Amino acid sequence: MQILDGKQTSQQIRNEIAAQVQQIKSSGGKTPHLAAVLVGTDGASETYVANKVKDCEEVGFDSTLIRLDETTSEEELLAKIDELNRDQEIDGFIVQLPLPDHIDEHKVTLAIDPAKDVDGFCPENLGNMCLGLPTFVSATPNGIMELLDRYNIETSGKHCVIIGRSNIVGTPMSILLSRNSSPGNCTVTLLHSRSKDIADYCRSADILVAAIGKPGYVTGDMVKEGAVVIDVGITRVADSSKKSGFALAGDVDFDSVKDKCAFITPVPGGVGPMTRASLLQNTLLAQKARN
Numbered sequence: 155m156q157i158l159d160g161k162q163t164s165q166q167i168r169n170e171i172a173a174q175v176q177q178i179k180s181s182g183g184k185t186p187h188l189a190a191v192l193v194g195t196d197g198a199s200e201t202y203v204a205n206k207v208k209d210c211e212e213v214g215f216d217s218t219l220i221r222l223d224e225t226t227s228e229e230e231l232l233a234k235i236d237e238l239n240r241d242q243e244i245d246g247f248i249v250q251l252p253l254p255d256h257i258d259e260h261k262v263t264l265a266i267d268p269a270k271d272v273d274g275f276c277p278e279n280l281g282n283m284c285l286g287l288p289t290f291v292s293a294t295p296n297g298i299m300e301l302l303d304r305y306n307i308e309t310s311g312k313h314c315v316i317i318g319r320s321n322i323v324g325t326p327m328s329i330l331l332s333r334n335s336s337p338g339n340c341t342v343t344l345l346h347s348r349s350k351d352i353a354d355y356c357r358s359a360d361i362l363v364a365a366i367g368k369p370g371y372v373t374g375d376m377v378k379e380g381a382v383v384i385d386v387g388i389t390r391v392a393d394s395s396k397k398s399g400f401a402l403a404g405d406v407d408f409d410s411v412k413d414k415c416a417f418i419t420p421v422p423g424g425v426g427p428m429t430r431a432s433l434l435q436n437t438l439l440a441q442k443a444r445n
Contacts (some may be wrong), residue, residue: 158419164427175214186441187216189247194224199250210222213381228277239267246440272436290436297325297428302337308341315359318366319346364405373408383418
């Protein structure tokens, strides 16, 4: 069993980006600028956004964090998005999810300029991804593809089973891995809450991607020998032994799976750091496209 080390791989990517940013600056180019909008004080979102700001500092990006109160109206948020769309200093921006219940996430996604949609969530960017055209690929799927590529994992002709059909992870992954590309050329099975015989499908997978948000859902008896296991889940579970009072758990029961698989991502330290690195990659692409 080999660990797919997202922490180490994301550091390699950040080093590559930092070198490109240095070249841009030395040639008099514009410094890439990423903005993030945070509505409310969700603990996980606070941590995630703080890490994004830290990442920007490390690679030499400019960054802006816009904090809005939990009671911010949908109209006020849409106005802020319009302002960011028109701001020539901002190359790309994200609106951190989840949003308060009174705000329609779909409306927010549609309001973001596709040229600045570095999360890759808007219909235009998703459509381009489906067609294999240049675009911003959603950060988590892109990060997983980077891991598969940089660890030279063979995907062509393999059976990939994905648990979870969200527009953020599961569905984009099914498209990316089925495309005529490398990594890619998989035969893909996309499972969801209405699927039957989930364990049987999982046992047939050469590559298993778990993205459903259920801690420890995938157990050793669901994984065949030599499989590649990608754990996208990250859930806070109560743990009195931790100072914070919680621990982070993935969708895969790591201890029961690790001795059966050829490769596996840990939680934390697997897909999460790659998601952050992919956001930086998309921001750099946005800067180059706009300048």
